[in-house]
Amino acid sequence: MDNILEVRNLRTYYHTRTRTVPAVDGVDFTLKPKEILGLVGESGCGKTTVARSVVGLINRRNTKIESGEILFKGQELNGMDSHRLCGIRGKGISMIFQDPFVSLSPVYTVFSQIYEVMKAHDPEITKAQARGRIIELLQNVGIPSPELRLDDYPFQLSGGMQQRVMIAIALANNPDILIADEPTTALDVTVQAQVLDLxxxxxxxxxxAMILISHNLAVVASICDRVCVMYGGVVVEEASVYDIFDHPMHPYTKGLMASIPSISGDRKEELFSIKGNVEVIEPPVTCCRFCKRCERATEECRLSEPPLVEVGPGHKVRCFNRDRED
Ligand SMILES: Nc1ncnc2c1ncn2[C@@H]1O[C@H](COP(=O)(O)OP(=O)(O)OP(=O)(O)O)[C@@H](O)[C@H]1O
Ligand SMILES: [Mg+2]
Known part of the structure; x- marks a missing residue:
C-alpha cells in the first residue's frame, strides 16, 4: 500500500546566537497506513526535532528546515502556508507531547481543552454536540466515569489520567497519523504498560498510523512494527522490530540493546553503558558520527561518513564495519 507519510533528506537546524545546531541532518523514513514506526535514540539525537518538523511546530525565529521533503498523502508540507498547515495539523497529523504536566493548561477543564481542539476543525460544533463525542472519546482512552471527569481541571487527575486526556485531545479530530513523543516517560511502569496497550x-x-518516539527500546519493542534508530541527527539503522532485536547490525543499536538490564543476569556485574555522550557535529561531516564512541571504529570511519545501505529486505544500516562479528 502507498505510504501515508514520506520524509526525505530532512535537515532541521537551530540557529542560536553563538552556533548552529544541526539537530536533524538528513533523515529519511516512510510510514504506511496503520503502521507503528518507532523512533529511538539517546537524548539529544534529534527525535523531537523530527516530529516537530513534520507537524510544522517549530519556532521559525531560530529554527529552519534547511532542506527536505515531508509528503503527507502526497502533499508537500515543507513550505506550505501556515493556514493550510493548520488544516492538516490535528486532523491529518496529530501529536502528543513529551510532558502532559506542561502541555495541559491548568486553568481550563478537560471539556474546554478538548472542545477547543474540536472547534478548530469544526467551527459549527456546539457544546451540546461536542459533549457526547468527548464523553465517548474519554471512554475510549480508558477514563472511568467520563461524564464526571469532564469538568475536572488537570490538577484533579493523576499523571496517567492526564496522559490519557492528552491522547484524547490528539484523537479529537480522528487523525490519520498520531505522533507520540515519549508518551510514557513521565509515568510509572504499570501505567506505562497500560498506556502502551491503549x-x-x-x-x-x-x-x-503512529510514530512512537522513545529512548527506551523495550517500549518500542512492545508495540512497533518497524524501528528507526537515530544517532546524532541521522538514522543509523532501520528494520522491522524483529530484525532490530534478533539481528541488530549497527554498533550503536547493539549498544542500546546491551544497555537493557536483564533480571536473570549476574547482579554483581556492572550494567552496560555506551561510553561518552551524543555529539552534534557541525557540517560538513567527514566521519562516522558514532566513531568516537565505537569500539569497532577503523581509519575509514574517521575519514568519511558511511551511507545508509540496504542489507536485506527493509533492513538498512549506516556502518562500514556492519558485517564484522564482535
Ligand atoms: N530550541 C533549541 N535551540 C537550540 N538547540 C536545540 C533546541 N532544541 C533542541 N536543540 C538541540 O537539538 C538537538 C536535538 O534535540 P531534540 O530535542 O530533537 O532531541 P531528542 O532526541 O528529542 O532528545 P530527548 O530524548 O532528550 O527528548 C540537541 O542537541 C538539542 O540540544
Ligand atoms: Mg525529545
Missing part, C-alpha cells in the same frame, strides 16, 4: 487498541479503533 495506543495499540486505539490504532485499530481509529485506523491510524
Amino acid at each position: 495506543l495499540l487498541q486505539l490504532r485499530d479503533r481509529y485506523e491510524m
